[in-house]
Amino acid sequence: MKTIVGISNFSFKEHHFNSLSAIEGAFDELKKFRKLFKQASLDFCMGRDIAENKYYGLSLLEQVNNITLGDRGLEGLFRSKLHQIYFRFFNINYTTDELIARASDPISEHSAANFILYVPSIDFYRDASTFKNADGLCAHYEDILGKYPVDSDSYYQRLITHFDKLMYHPNCRDSLDNVEGGFYNYSIAFTECIKALNDLSPTKIATTKERLSNIRAKTNYECTEEGKSSTKFNFTFSHDGRELSLTCQFHMKPSKSNNPGDTSYYQKRIYFGFFPLEDQEWRIAVASIGPHL
The missing domain is CATH 3.40.50 (Rossmann fold)
Known part of the structure; x- marks a missing residue:
């Protein structure tokens, strides 16, 4: 829209x-x-x-x-x-x-x-x-x-041009099409979580624990990391001529649907990692929006 x-x-x-x-x-x-x-x-x-x-x-x-x-x-x-x-x-x-x-x-x-x-x-x-x-x-x-996502192309283009302090994986757009129940039913929560990530990026906070705590404080949604490692969380990002494989096991849990009367808890995820820049600074890199990997 x-x-x-x-x-x-x-x-x-x-x-x-x-x-x-x-x-x-x-x-x-x-x-x-x-x-x-x-x-x-x-x-x-x-x-x-x-x-x-x-x-x-x-x-x-x-x-x-x-x-x-x-x-x-x-x-x-x-x-x-x-x-x-x-x-x-x-x-x-x-x-x-x-x-x-x-x-x-x-x-x-x-x-x-x-x-x-x-x-x-x-x-x-x-x-x-x-x-x-x-x-x-x-x-x-x-x-x-958040309220009028229209379709995945419209939503994604508006998302990445507005929240432009983040990095996005080349396949991030396609992850929207794999959201069970349709991404458009959860777009308000997705938008709120992406905003929280964008507000922190880039960051000079040194420890992962403190970064996640800072992100968690910006929304009503959980922000944590996976309990065990897996290669499925490895995503390659490019920035300023540098290409790095990041472990994107960190994730937010946008668990609400757009329906205000729906009290169900939905297992949706936004996976991200931290791309190192110069001067002890990290940019948040978003790997996937929606599906539980």
Whole structure:
């Protein structure tokens, strides 16, 4: 499922300006914010009427007219920058009101996309889904990822591009297809566990016991290691030209299904190891998501 972030004049931290440079600075901030995100199936849409919209009283064009004392040349220069510099960083398929309306629509498993508005500095009184900062968008993206996995390809691409501090084995994607009962019935727990691993990676914690304890504290799921060794836990990872075989016997136990009324304990696993980097640092390497090996 695609997540579309709605951007318009409600996305400015200020809504009334006293100079052209202040207006351009506000657009520059939006451009910088957009560049923070490289996740799959995440798009940013700027209302194509952002300069004309009057939600906060005077439109941007009216403010430009006041600032420039009606200088048509300066107004034309502003319009040119808007289209040639700022619009090119965003999808402009919707008006501001259309973005607000779509962010007010309920989300279902049949939705092709969900909309959310970037509203950093005000209380938005319309019945729309909003966020205030990068952490808010990440939380929304993770919520959608867990609740609406769509299929294994969509889920995996969104997972690895969002939780990008981890390493993933080349066959990790295929492990989703081997989850008994369908991975999509456990995707909320899987997402929560992968987030916990990503939050710790890379780590300078020296002992395995302390690393596992740290991971365990981030979720309500168990995190442990196998009681006995086996070659089935050996996985080869490549990083920066180095190839290592890791023992991925460490695992989390995402034991809940997506059904909140289901109290059963499910034997699901996320297996991982620790890939050594420089300066006594380790990156967490995920070998398999879902099946009990």
